[in-house]
Amino acid sequence: MHFASVIHLQGLLLMFLAASMLLPIPFSLYYGDADYSALPISAGITFVSGFLTYKFTRFKQDLWAKEGFAVVTLGWIILSAFGALPFMLSDAIPSFTDAYFETMSGFTTTGATILTDIEPLSHGILFWRSLTHWIGGMGIIVLSLAILPFLGVGGMQLFKAEVPGPVADKLTPRITETAKILWGVYVLISAAEAALLMLGGMDLFEALTHTFGTMATGGFSTRNASVGAYNSAYIDYVIIFFMIIAGSNFSLHYRFLRGDFSVYLRNIEFLYFVSIIALATVIIGVDTFFNQYQSLAKALQDTLFQVASIQTTTGFGTADYEQWAFSSQFVLLTLMFIGGCAGSTGGGMKVIRIHLLIKFVFSEITRLIHPHAVVPVRLRKITVPPDVVTNVLGFFILGILVYIVGVFAMAALGLDMATSFGATAATLWNIGPGLGSVGPTDNYAHIPFLGKWLLSLYMLMGRLELFTVIILFSPSYWRK
Amino acid sequence: MQILIIGAGDIGFQLAKRLSQEKHDITMIEADPQKVKRASEQLDALVLSGNGASYRMLQQANLDQMEIVAAMTDSDEANLMACRLAKKSGVQTTIARVRHPQFTQPDFVLSPEELGTDLILHPEKETADTIVHLIHKASATYAVEFEGGRIELLGMRITQQSPYLDIPLQYLGQEADNLHMRIVAINRDHQTLIPRGQDALAPGDQVFVICDHDYSSQVIALAGRKETHLKNVMILGGGLIGQFIASNLEHEAHVKIIENNITTAERLANILPHTLIIHGDGTDFDLLEHEGLLDMDAFVAVTGKDESNIITTLLAQHSNVSRSIALVNNAAYLSIAGKIGMDVVVSKQSLTVNAVQRFIHQQQVASIAGLPGIGAQVIEYIAGHGCEITCGELKDVRFPHNAIVGAVLREDDLIIPHGDTQIRPGDKVVVFALPQAVNELERLFQEERSRSRLSQFLHV
Numbered sequence: 001m002h003f004a005s006v007i008h009l010q011g012l013l014l015m016f017l018a019a020s021m022l023l024p025i026p027f028s029l030y031y032g033d034a035d036y037s038a039l040p041i042s043a044g045i046t047f048v049s050g051f052l053t054y055k056f057t058r059f060k061q062d063l064w065a066k067e068g069f070a071v072v073t074l075g076w077i078i079l080s081a082f083g084a085l086p087f088m089l090s091d092a093i094p095s096f097t098d099a100y101f102e103t104m105s106g107f108t109t110t111g112a113t114i115l116t117d118i119e120p121l122s123h124g125i126l127f128w129r130s131l132t133h134w135i136g137g138m139g140i141i142v143l144s145l146a147i148l149p150f151l152g153v154g155g156m157q158l159f160k161a162e163v164p165g166p167v168a169d170k171l172t173p174r175i176t177e178t179a180k181i182l183w184g185v186y187v188l189i190s191a192a193e194a195a196l197l198m199l200g201g202m203d204l205f206e207a208l209t210h211t212f213g214t215m216a217t218g219g220f221s222t223r224n225a226s227v228g229a230y231n232s233a234y235i236d237y238v239i240i241f242f243m244i245i246a247g248s249n250f251s252l253h254y255r256f257l258r259g260d261f262s263v264y265l266r267n268i269e270f271l272y273f274v275s276i277i278a279l280a281t282v283i284i285g286v287d288t289f290f291n292q293y294q295s296l297a298k299a300l301q302d303t304l305f306q307v308a309s310i311q312t313t314t315g316f317g318t319a320d321y322e323q324w325a326f327s328s329q330f331v332l333l334t335l336m337f338i339g340g341c342a343g344s345t346g347g348g349m350k351v352i353r354i355h356l357l358i359k360f361v362f363s364e365i366t367r368l369i370h371p372h373a374v375v376p377v378r379l380r381k382i383t384v385p386p387d388v389v390t391n392v393l394g395f396f397i398l399g400i401l402v403y404i405v406g407v408f409a410m411a412a413l414g415l416d417m418a419t420s421f422g423a424t425a426a427t428l429w430n431i432g433p434g435l436g437s438v439g440p441t442d443n444y445a446h447i448p449f450l451g452k453w454l455l456s457l458y459m460l461m462g463r464l465e466l467f468t469v470i471i472l473f474s475p476s477y478w479r480k
Numbered sequence: 481m482q483i484l485i486i487g488a489g490d491i492g493f494q495l496a497k498r499l500s501q502e503k504h505d506i507t508m509i510e511a512d513p514q515k516v517k518r519a520s521e522q523l524d525a526l527v528l529s530g531n532g533a534s535y536r537m538l539q540q541a542n543l544d545q546m547e548i549v550a551a552m553t554d555s556d557e558a559n560l561m562a563c564r565l566a567k568k569s570g571v572q573t574t575i576a577r578v579r580h581p582q583f584t585q586p587d588f589v590l591s592p593e594e595l596g597t598d599l600i601l602h603p604e605k606e607t608a609d610t611i612v613h614l615i616h617k618a619s620a621t622y623a624v625e626f627e628g629g630r631i632e633l634l635g636m637r638i639t640q641q642s643p644y645l646d647i648p649l650q651y652l653g654q655e656a657d658n659l660h661m662r663i664v665a666i667n668r669d670h671q672t673l674i675p676r677g678q679d680a681l682a683p684g685d686q687v688f689v690i691c692d693h694d695y696s697s698q699v700i701a702l703a704g705r706k707e708t709h710l711k712n713v714m715i716l717g718g719g720l721i722g723q724f725i726a727s728n729l730e731h732e733a734h735v736k737i738i739e740n741n742i743t744t745a746e747r748l749a750n751i752l753p754h755t756l757i758i759h760g761d762g763t764d765f766d767l768l769e770h771e772g773l774l775d776m777d778a779f780v781a782v783t784g785k786d787e788s789n790i791i792t793t794l795l796a797q798h799s800n801v802s803r804s805i806a807l808v809n810n811a812a813y814l815s816i817a818g819k820i821g822m823d824v825v826v827s828k829q830s831l832t833v834n835a836v837q838r839f840i841h842q843q844q845v846a847s848i849a850g851l852p853g854i855g856a857q858v859i860e861y862i863a864g865h866g867c868e869i870t871c872g873e874l875k876d877v878r879f880p881h882n883a884i885v886g887a888v889l890r891e892d893d894l895i896i897p898h899g900d901t902q903i904r905p906g907d908k909v910v911v912f913a914l915p916q917a918v919n920e921l922e923r924l925f926q927e928e929r930s931r932s933r934l935s936q937f938l939h940v
Binding site: 170172174175177 | 505506513520521526
């Protein structure tokens with residue numbers, strides 16, 4: 001373990017973070033925020049800390065997988081602490097615990113908030129809040145790989161640790177190029193969404209903040225009533241479309257933009273992803289149509305929006321699903337666990353993992369009937385290597401275990417059953433709004449002190465897909 | 481450049497590693513899942529799993545965008561097939577590794593164009609040729625040629641008998657009748673140093689010299705070792721390399737091959753009529769002694785096992801065989817070879833990688849050679865127009881201190897440069913460099929380009 005190298009890279013990441021803190025300043029000045037100084041001061045503190053760390057440590061050698069885990073996990077923990085500075089300095093969120101929770105929720109694209117009233121916050125701070133989503137969505141480490149090519153092979157280790165999915169997709173021979181492509185596609189699609197939202201009547205500030213929330217599958221809005229505040233079918237459908245885009249694999253978008261138009265139809269994960277959204281919309285739509293709206297158009301619009309929002313783990317809201325039937329709420333809870341596609345900005349267990357698990361179960365059944373059969377797990381004719389299948393199994397088991405521990409801890413802290421189930425799922429799988437007292441119209445302000453720190457950790461574990469974080473708690477990781 | 485390497489075995493892996501360090505984009509195809517795993521974990525390359533001779537697979541690897549395809553698997557047929565497919569798909573340069581000698585024989589029925597390859601590499605033959613070359617240059621521990629043999633890089637071990645001990649190098653030129661040479665590096669106590677004028681040679685030093693080919697025999701005399709006539713040669717290992725060496729030497733010396741596989745031994749006996757084939761275990765020291773190890777002028781260990789090669793060569797050195805050469809393929813062993821007293825090691829991988837690199841670099845860099853064990857490189861640059869190195873006399877250019885200019889080839893004149901020499905555009909410059917200096921050198925020889933502010937800032 002090369003601790004100096006790990007720390008050295010933290011310095012680099014902090015300098016990146018400092019640079020990104022400058023982005024909200026134009027909005028802060030344009031709207032004449034009273035707390036305009038919070039952002040430049042935070043940027044200054046972050047930059048100096050980063051620069052000193054960078055100068056006084058040395059990068060020793062190529063990174064191996066072991067260091068990769070530490071760099072990424074530590075990076076996210078430290079960046080969230082520094083990212084909380086603007087909230088604290090501007091007095092928008094004076095408590096460190098709350099500010100840290102909010103920032104972690106931003107970077108991990110969870111979108112769970114401790115703010116009870118969002119609208120009075122200054123524009124600069126609101127922009128920073130949404131920007132944390134956008135940076136965390138594609139990943140700050142992937143961004144730094146795109147800009148600084150010096151890591152070489154070590155870059156692959158970091159990339160694997162940050163990019164979601166069982167196997168990290170490499171689009172080009174060089175990891176730097178792959179990172180550039182992913183960020184390029186991300187920026188391009190974000191620009192398209194912002195333009196379309198402005199066509200629907202939003203101003204630049206609102207269009208950008210909501211684009212950040214959508215493309216990162218985050219869910220922070222600048223309005224208390226979230227996207228519902230706009231009360232516009234056009235905006236709802238634009239955001240639905242882009243949530244689905246953000247919840248699917250970005251390498252598909254890249255191939256599509258390169259002219260391979262049938263790429264979506266050939267990708268089994270994407271097909272399942274879309275089918276699950278359609279199926280859930282139909283199931284829940286029956287309930288909402290008869291029991292809530294009595295208007296097909298309105299039922300479709302609201303159901304599809306909430307389903308897409310939960311399944312892609314965005315967490316925007318246009319309707320209070322806690323008014324819906326319990327069966328519908330349970331479907332949404334299930335969707336939280338499934339989540340988006342591998343290689344997307346979405347959270348959850350990822351569609352491909354669930355698909356592989358189901359395939360695995362069926363191959364086990366075949367094996368029981370024909371004890372001598374050779375039954376590999378296949379994806380579209382291609383055999384999935386057994387170590388990938390075991391990894392997926394391990395991930396699933398770990399996910400359930402971590403979930404159970406979380407629900408127990410929340411209940412022990414005095415929360416009711418629905419809240420414990422909902423809050424744990426909504427943070428672990430990076431959705432945001434949960435059930436019970438943390439539902440779509442509520443917030444996390446009332447969660448006890450310890451609970452906020454635990455949920456912050458859960459958001460991190462969800463974003464980095466469990467193993468990257470949990471590995472640091474294993475004794476054998478620290479053994480020489 | 482976009483480079484596709486087929487086969488991630490020892491040679492393919494080392495090649496990818498070197499080329500990837502040079503900022504080329506590497507894609508690899510390999511069938512063995514273990515090797516795929518190793519390559520994708522240790523290289524910044526896109527590694528695909530599949531059969532490199534299959535057209536479908538090559539297409540998946542974006543064959544049409546490749547500038548170079550290098551087929552480095554163990555199978556001649558697969559390599560040549562991959563090259564043909566690549567050529568047919570419009571790939572500029574194809575390189576095939578082959579094992580069978582027929583492909584490079586002058587009377588072979590298919591020309592390289594018909595085979596679809598621009599370069600046919602024969603690692604086993606190349607290795608054998610290098611070993612024969614080293615056997616002939618009795619005192620050299622390393623020899624490589626540049627510019628079609630005009631310039632030679634020689635490595636040698638200085639003995640007690642050397643006539644030039646303890647003379648500061650700046651006077652050595654006068655003592656040695658203005659030899660056309662430049663000592664570019666001294667490997668002393670396992671440290672590589674770039675000598676300055678006041679340094680002197682000491683016994684036990686391994687020195688690397690760049691010199692005019694015509695003077696190479698005088699340069700070798702620096703080492704102070706007597707040239708011995710080559711009468712008896714013993715080769716351990718009757719594989720392809722051993723066979724090539726024997727067929728090369730069997731007309732000028734008595735050659736013995738020791739081979740432990742009876743079938744191979746019998747086959748060799750048929751092919752090599754003037755060579756004595758002994759069936760036996762090469763690591764059996766009694767057998768070696770019985771077969772006259774002590775009387776040998778040269779001993780070559782080229783079995784497939786690095787460990788046996790190293791041990792037997794050490795034994796031969798101990799028995800005062802003046803030329804003992806070991807084939808060592810494991811890159812990790814190369815770096816300790818010098819420390820355990822083995823002067824002459826030859827590596828099939830690094831020879832092949834060098835050959836490919838030399839071929840690829842034909843444009844910017846005329847030639848390149850890695851020195852095994854000391855991690856340094858000898859690079860031949862062509863000075864571009866307006867590049868920094870041409871801006872003043874060498875002593876005024878900010879030249880990296882862990883590199884040295886060995887020779888300058890201006891049109892047809894070979895110049896051994898001094899501080900007041902000025903490089904002109906178009907000159908071919910042979911530079912010896914430690915790895916840390918390579919980036920700086922590239923900047924010196926590159927036509928002026930703006931460096932990014934960010935990278936300047938980060939290097940403060």
